[in-house]
Amino acid sequence: MLKAPLKPEEHLATAAGGLLIHRTKKSGLRMAAAMEHEIDGPERTSISTEAYPDFARTTVATVLKPGEKLRVVKILAYGWSSRRSFPALRDQVGAAIASAKFSGWDGLVREQRKYLDGFWDAADVQLEGDPEVQQAVRFALFHVLQAGARAEMRPIAAKGLTGPGYDGHVFWDTETFVLPVLTYTQPEAVTHGLRWRHATLDLARERAQTLGLKGAAFPWRTVRGHECSGYWPAGTAAFHIGADIADAVQRYVVATGDLDFEREVGLELLVDTARLWRSLGHHDRHGVFHIDGVTGPDEYTAVVNDNIYTNLMAQKNMIGAADAALRHPEQARRLGVDEEEAASWRDAAAAMHVPYDKELGVHQQCEEFTRLQEWDFAATPPSGYPLLLNYPYFDLYRKQVLKQADLVLAMHWRGDAFTPEQKARNFAYYEQRTVRDSSLSTCTQAVIAAEVGHLELAHDYLGEAALMDLHDIHNNTREGLHIAALAGAWLAVVAGLGGMRDHDGNLSFAPRLPSRINNMAFSMLWRGLRVRVDVQAHEVTYSLRNGGEGAKLDFLHHGEHVTVTSDTPLTLPIPALAPVGPPPRQPFGRAPARRMPDL
Amino acid sequence: MLKAPLKPEEHLATAAGGLLIHRTKKSGLRMAAAMEHEIDGPERTSISTEAYPDFARTTVATVLKPGEKLRVVKILAYGWSSRRSFPALRDQVGAAIASAKFSGWDGLVREQRKYLDGFWDAADVQLEGDPEVQQAVRFALFHVLQAGARAEMRPIAAKGLTGPGYDGHVFWDTETFVLPVLTYTQPEAVTHGLRWRHATLDLARERAQTLGLKGAAFPWRTVRGHECSGYWPAGTAAFHIGADIADAVQRYVVATGDLDFEREVGLELLVDTARLWRSLGHHDRHGVFHIDGVTGPDEYTAVVNDNIYTNLMAQKNMIGAADAALRHPEQARRLGVDEEEAASWRDAAAAMHVPYDKELGVHQQCEEFTRLQEWDFAATPPSGYPLLLNYPYFDLYRKQVLKQADLVLAMHWRGDAFTPEQKARNFAYYEQRTVRDSSLSTCTQAVIAAEVGHLELAHDYLGEAALMDLHDIHNNTREGLHIAALAGAWLAVVAGLGGMRDHDGNLSFAPRLPSRINNMAFSMLWRGLRVRVDVQAHEVTYSLRNGGEGAKLDFLHHGEHVTVTSDTPLTLPIPALAPVGPPPRQPFGRAPARRMPDL
Structure with missing residues (x-):
């Protein structure tokens, strides 16, 4: 409010800010915050602070003559806990403020820059020729880091902390898309995410018991470990969440040792x-192992027998458990694992049913899938998508229509279970029936499109994954970012165009570029090594950027065993792509935006 | 209240009664009632009536000397409608009272007796040797009549008007169990029930459209024709309701002409x-017709491909529609049926898939059923039943456990689709997996147990069906009677021990008695004829009790074509039962109570 008229050359400058100091949320979480100001202005500057029990407001006012400046640096600190008391939280917050004041603004910026430089050094992707996707992939990576870096024994929610979508719940996509990216770029964050799952084991065991099962049944959606899904055919029945967690454990251990x-x-x-x-x-009765009545990743098919993704991931899960028990015999004994139990896992894994349609020469998403009626895509108007909002589940479930990659996802994480020919035929078959109503689909389609040689299509899908939120492709970014889809953008580059896999602990690459990208580079962490891959149209250069003298890495380059040492980068030619024919078509009206428009 | 002391030999006699005269119920139904008294007592008797707008009370008081009598006859009339006005209802009720007073008490009793004599003459069952079941079957028949006789364009609800169970809703069991009994005993009632379904056709067509289907999708549970089921896997997905209605139509037309x-x-x-x-x-792609993603009668398996009951009933439905269109070409044309559409029904029926497990030599309740995991009956305590209250659906759906006869029900109504050998093997297989948590199961098990020669077991199941409510077998008779299960008791006698079928309009009997029953007789209506069947241990006598001179009936007796005329009863020997081996066992602890205890 003006107290007296100012001279024309003078300006009134004011700054005010309020802060909630502490509060207990409905969830039982306590939050505490503190604020300090460093104020640099004329001597006449007035600073007043009103303090209430749980709220504070600071007002700064001055009159500036031409050339004078008022500089206000606000330092905020906050802390939260569901266990510690308010006094303990206040102490933590006070210490953070004190430390920040000690560092000062420049010191804080320096620390943050160092942290981020370290991240980008291990994670950055460069894509020459598609600046829009280049920017979007970095946007994506930043948000994956933002969501995952400080989870600290809390789940990484589907929307991170970016919006109210899914009510803050965490799902399987954290383990399946987010943790793999963090495994290769920020592995410490993975341990936090999995330690949080581990902390909920008792609830998951209780849930299994309720369901008449042994072991642990992790929740389909949760905040604190309880099953929070209301519709069991697309919740509890999606038991693959357990294998997804196991897979994240195995990937982290393999990639970090x-x-x-x-x-x-x-x-x-x-x-x-x-x-x-x-x-x-x-x-x-023939000794074949089946998993019946479950729902796979694709939510347009539910409560089926032998979902292929579930079966293959459970197979890996059981073998992984038996192998790990062998590596840690004492701990395994404490968990009650004996030779008979481990053998029963190996036997079930070996006998696992993998549904295959001999006549069509394609695998089946689940038993009988390829015999179901086709969805009438030609009769489905654009306004009919997403289908789940316009058609009853009963209709979706009984037809050959996929919300998202399911068998194709199995071909990524269990690519060792398929031949190259099978992958090509399967991809072509399911591509024609997948509508991508889920944001989790496109990155996986990019990965397998690249593997089977449809590089332009892989580029299109990479673009869709990376631009998911910048282009608001699912028209719901206002609810928060699609963290897993954004993580998928990195996978689309590294596992897609870069062809990175690590089946059975063997690192492999098979990079190839689509026509519009003339140069691609990415880095990743592998057992403490920073591996950099620079890809040109016809050759690729592998280098190790740490590990000290004599460090070396054995890996596969397009199927050939090769070795790179820390001394010398290794440049290898990219073999010519065998003819693959025209790319498969998507359902009517569901093709992704082209990154390289036809001329 | 005593006004003055009575002499010792005098008695004060009073009678009072109130009646609600009219009310509109929440459902929009209006009800009106009236009451009159005929009073016969000493002259000093006082009668006073208080009348309010919607309520009336009458009080009668007198003093009786030794030997004197006070006789009060109350005459009540009521009417209800959702369309007519209160004045119209009051007129109807007034007319009913006037007519009743004109008839008088004895006249009313006479009319009622005549009506009931007519019913019992066409419907009664006599069972010598098991008086408890004899009484229970009559109890059952009476309640089926009570529920069905005056439905008059209203549904016959699952509980009739006997209790609040199922909130007054009607389900498929009315068409599948109640209407068949009424077809052969009180056919006029069937036309009312089916005319009510017909009156809801527009709602059923609207529902089909909502679901993306053609024709009419009748509701799984309803009061007025709207789908009222909240859980679609055990509601909407149970599309067989449509075929059940069609079957009831076909049965009524065949049996009455x-x-x-x-x-x-x-x-x-x-x-x-x-x-x-x-x-x-x-x-x-091979031209085989499938019905996917539906739920059959058995509610412990849901949303499956090719439920055998659904497929076989739909097959009959489509052939029946094509045949009826041929008989009524003009009406069919008005409904838009042309030769191509009728041919498409016949073709689909001819190509219908009937799931069969070649290795086990049994039909499958649905595709893959016989490959599913077995339920662990030995580990299921008595308190675990009914399973649906103690185990999650996800667990029930994926195992070989049946709430109720499903394939075995198909072997009753579509018995023409199975060979005798298949029936025996199928019955043995499913009997071991059927827990009878549904009251609708036992009568069908009686019918097929008898057909495949397990007569003692058939008797046991007949007993369970007939005693369903008298023994409160499902512990919920307080919610109302199980009208369809009670109807099933008649089916267990007539179609079970009597072996009555009418596939393709050919009436057949194959009666045989279990050891405890030394004589059984039943009657039924068939194309206007009253057919009576008297069964002894080794012979059976068929007679026609109306139809006039020269009336005759061709039918099958244990597979042989025979003819009975109205002149002479026909007595035929019962062929010896081929050896059938020991009866199949039920799941642990789920055997029915024995009617003929082992000595």
Whole structure:
């Protein structure tokens, strides 16, 4: 409010800010915050602070003559806990403020820059020729880091902390899309995410018991470990969440060699999920192992027998548990695992049913899938999508229409279970029936499109994944970002165009560029090494950027065993792509936006 | 209240009664009632009536000396409607009272007796040797009549008017169990029930459209024709309701020859249900017709491909629609049925998939059923039943456990689709997996147990069906009687021990008695004839009790073509039962109570 008229050359400058100091949320979480100001202005500057029990407001006012400046640096600190008391939280927040004041603004910026430089050094992607996707992939990576870096024994929610979508719940996509990216770029964050799952094991065991099962049944959606899904055919029945967690454990251990984590945390997760599969599945009279009545990743098909993704991931889960028990015999014994139980996992895994349609020469998403009626895509108007909002589940479930990659996702994470020819035929078949009503689909389609040689299509899908929120492709970014889809953008580059896999702990690359990208580079962490891959149209250069003298890495380059050392980058030609024919078509009206428009 | 002391030999006699005269119920139904008294007592008797707008009370008081009597006859009348006004209802009720007073008490009793004598003459069952079941079957028949005789364009609810169970809703069991009994005993009631369904056709067509289907999708549970089921896997997905209605139409027309009804009402029901099947099902690439993603009668398996009951009933539905269209070409044309559509029904019916497990030599309740995991009956305590209250659906759905006869029900109504050997093997297989948590199961098990030669078991199941409510077998008779299960008691006698079938309009009997019953007699209506069947241990006598001189009936007796005329009863020997081996066992602890305890 003006107290007196100012001279024309003078300006009134004011700054005011309020802050809630502490509050207990409905969830039982306590939050505390503090604020300090560093104020640099004329001497006549007035600073007043009103303090209430749980609220504070600071007002700064001055009159500036031409050339004078008022500079206000606000330092905020906050803390939260569901266990510690308010006084303890206030102490933590006070210490953070004090430390920040000690560092000062420039010091804080320096620390943050150092942290981020470290991240980008291990994670950055460069794409020459598509600046829009280049920017979008970095946007995506930043938000994956933002969501995952400070989870600290809390789940990484589907929307991170960016919006109210899904009410803050966490789902399987954290383990399936977000943790793999963090595994290769910020592995410490993965241990936090999996330690949080481990901390909920008792609830998951209780849930399994309620369901008449052994081991642990992790919740389809949750905040604190309880099952919060209301519609069981697309909730509880999606038991693959257990295998997804086990897969994240195995990937982290393989990529980091962190056997301490495996012994302390990983083994128990593997054992309890393996026990679930062993009790959920059963042998038929011919000794074939089946997992019946479950729902796979694709939510347009539910409560089916032998979902191929579930079966293959459960197979890996059970073998992984048996292997880990062998590596940590003492801990395994404490968990009650004996030779008979481990053998029963290996036997079930070996006998696992993998549905295949011999006549069509394609695998089946689940038993009988390829015999179902086709969806009438030609009769489905654009306004009919997403289908789940316009058609009853009963209709979707009984037809050959996919919300999202399911079998194609299995071909990514269990690519070792398929031949190249099978992958090509399967991809072509399911591509024509997948509508991508889920944001989780496109990155996986990019990965497999690239593997089977449809590089332009892979580029299109990479673009869709990376631009998911910048272009608001699912028209719901206002609810928060699609963190897993954004993580998928990195996977679309590294596992897609870069062809990175690590089946059975063997790192492999098979990079190839689509026509519009003339240069691509990415980095990743592998057992403490920073591996950099620079891809040109006809050759690729692998280099190790740490690890000290004599460090070396054995890996596969387009199927050939090669070795790179820390001394010398290794440049290799990219073999010519065998003819693959025209790319498969998508359902009518559901093709992705082209990154390289036809001329 | 005593006004003055009575002499010792005098008695004060009073009678009072109130009656609600009219009310509108929440459902929009209006009810009106009236009451009159005929009082016969000493002259000093006082009668006072208080009348309010919607309530009346009458009080009668007198003093009786030894030997004197006070006789009060109350005459009540009531009427209800959702369409007519209160004045119209009051007129109807007034007319009923006037007519009753004109008839007088004895006249009313006479009319009622005549009506009931007529019913019992066509419907009664005599069972010598098991008086408890004899009484229970009559109790059952009385309640079926009570529920069905005056439905008059209203549904016959699952509990009739006997209790609040199921909130007054009607389900498929009315068409599948109640209407068959009424067809052979009180056929006029069937036309009312089916005319009510016909009156809801527009709602059923609207529902089909909502679901993306053609024709009519009748509601799984309803009061007025709207789908009222909240859980679609055990509601909407149970599309067999359409075929059950069509089957009831076909049975009524076959048993009565009422072609006027078929033309006016039946044809349209057949056509609209056939259209549903044609659009719900589809041909696979080999031209086999499948109906996917539906739920059959057994509620412990849901949303499956090719439920055998649904497929076989839909097959009959489509053939029946095409046949009826041929009989009523003009009406069919008005309904838009042309030669191509009728041919598409016949083709789909001919191509219908009937799941069969070649290795086990048994039919499958649905595709893959016989490959599913077995339920662990030995580990299921008595308190675990009914399973649906103690185990999650996800667990029930994926195992070989049946709430109720499903394939075995198909072997009753579509017995023409199975060989005798198949029936025996199928019955043995499913009997071991059926827990009878549904009251609708036991009568069908009686019917097929008898057909495959397990007569003692058939007797046990007959007993369970008949005693369902008298023994409160499902512990919920307080909610109302199980009208369909009680109807099933008649079916257990007539179709079970009597072996009555009418596939393709050919009446057949194959009576045989269990050891405890030394004589059984039943009657039924068939195309206007009253057929009586008297069964002894080794012979059976068929007689016609109306139809006039020269009336005759061709039928099958244990597979042999025979003819009985109205002149002479026909006595035939019962062929010896081929050896059938020991009866199949039920799941642990789920055997029915024995009617003939082992000595």
